Amino acid sequence: MQTARSHLNKVMIITGASGGIGAVTARLFAKRGWTVVLAARSEDKLAAIVKEISALGGTAHSVVADVTVQEDLHNLVRQTVARFGRIDVLVNNAGAGISGTLESINVDQLAYIFALNVVAPVAALQAVVPTMKAQRSGIIVNVSSLIEDMAVPYMSGYGASKAALGYLSDAAAIELASYNISVVKVLPGMTKTEFGGNLIQAGTATSLEELFEKAGVLNSVTPDTVAETIWQAVQTPRRKVYVTLTDKFVGNSTRLAPGVTNLLLKAAIQRYAPIEGQGMAKSVRQDLNTAALATVGVAMALVIGVIAWREKWHQKNRRRG
Numbered sequence: 193m194q195t196a197r198s199h200l201n202k203v204m205i206i207t208g209a210s211g212g213i214g215a216v217t218a219r220l221f222a223k224r225g226w227t228v229v230l231a232a233r234s235e236d237k238l239a240a241i242v243k244e245i246s247a248l249g250g251t252a253h254s255v256v257a258d259v260t261v262q263e264d265l266h267n268l269v270r271q272t273v274a275r276f277g278r279i280d281v282l283v284n285n286a287g288a289g290i291s292g293t294l295e296s297i298n299v300d301q302l303a304y305i306f307a308l309n310v311v312a313p314v315a316a317l318q319a320v321v322p323t324m325k326a327q328r329s330g331i332i333v334n335v336s337s338l339i340e341d342m343a344v345p346y347m348s349g350y351g352a353s354k355a356a357l358g359y360l361s362d363a364a365a366i367e368l369a370s371y372n373i374s375v376v377k378v379l380p381g382m383t384k385t386e387f388g389g390n391l392i393q394a395g396t397a398t399s400l401e402e403l404f405e406k407a408g409v410l411n412s413v414t415p416d417t418v419a420e421t422i423w424q425a426v427q428t429p430r431r432k433v434y435v436t437l438t439d440k441f442v443g444n445s446t447r448l449a450p451g452v453t454n455l456l457l458k459a460a461i462q463r464y465a466p467i468e469g470q471g472m473a474k475s476v477r478q479d480l481n482t483a484a485l486a487t488v489g490v491a492m493a494l495v496i497g498v499i500a501w502r503e504k505w506h507q508k509n510r511r512r513g
């Protein structure tokens with residue numbers, strides 16, 4: 193399905209555009225004058241969004257594609273170039289979550305999630321790069337997740353897939369820089385979409401929904417906020433982009449002090465999703481006590497260090513005088 197040509201000649205392909213973050217991002221770029229090519233598996237949903245964009249005077253085209261099928265990705269790129277002549281931006285947004293402890297997770301479903309969240313974005317990159325190289329310009333946006341920065345229990349299959357995507361994204365940014373192709377990863381935190389409903393429950397994950405609900409109430413954004421972040425990331429490409437300041441703080445502090453994050457996650461899981469009816473486990477209380485003691489110890493060491501340094505500095509000045 194296609195609507196009238198846009199006056200601006202910027203062309204974006206976005207996968208996973210039949211709902212959630214993808215659909216909102218497609219609408220936003222179209223509203224701002226871009227030609228958008230929407231891909232996903234749900235033909236009817238895509239057609240409805242293209243119609244909506246068209247009614248508002250935008251330019252949109254949809255291609256039914258399962259991103260885990262390489263031929264679908266090549267068809268998507270072929271159709272885009274045939275109709276619009278170029279590809280300025282590819283947004284690798286299609287993705288899904290998987291839950292389950294590692295001891296119980298169904299490994300076939302885990303393999304599918306890696307095919308969807310990791311292999312498909314690489315295959316899509318391979319499909320668009322020849323066109324971007326010929327143009328000597330292009331931007332590839334990989335929609336990763338804040339989970340990339342931390343090991344979240346029950347969700348480690350999903351987290352590992354996003355960590356892998358983030359790693360590949362960083363390497364691709366270096367490999368493609370000399371062709372003037374930027375590769376950006378965007379790391380949304382919890383976002384209000386159908387993600388939770390589409391999550392593949394592939395193993396034991398006691399009370400995960402409750403945990404998500406509580407965390408989501410505390411900190412979640414609308415897909416509009418993520419779409420605006422993707423827009424900004426395309427205007428000024430950077431290697432890694434967070435959606436909110438809180439996410440940036442959480443991501444950076446997690447990488448600086450992973451032990452503290454692990455402890456907090458452990459405490460949160462015990463509190464909100466106790467396994468087999470346990471309350472807050474003794475080990476967590478012990479860990480918290482150890483952390484408190486360690487903090488006091490580090491603070492005392494710092495104070496003693498500063499006093500010793502000041503004394504040494506005074507001695508040196510006295511000798512000089």
Ligand SMILES: NC(=O)c1ccc[n+]([C@@H]2O[C@H](COP(=O)([O-])OP(=O)(O)OC[C@H]3O[C@@H](n4cnc5c(N)ncnc54)[C@H](OP(=O)(O)O)[C@@H]3O)[C@@H](O)[C@H]2O)c1
Pocket residue numbers: 207208209210211212213214231232233234235237257258259260285286287288289308335336337338379380381382383384385386387388390
């Ligand atoms: N929501 C969050 O809290 C959150 C947080 C961080 C990161 N993310 C990431 O953001 C991206 C978008 O997620 P969302 O929250 O918008 O989820 P969503 O509402 O479930 O949308 C997922 C989209 O991906 C498409 N999709 C799924 N499997 C596909 C396949 N095999 N081939 C083609 N398209 C496929 C779906 O369309 P069809 O079913 O029509 O194919 C849908 O359009 C994902 O990569 C997700 O990991 C989400």
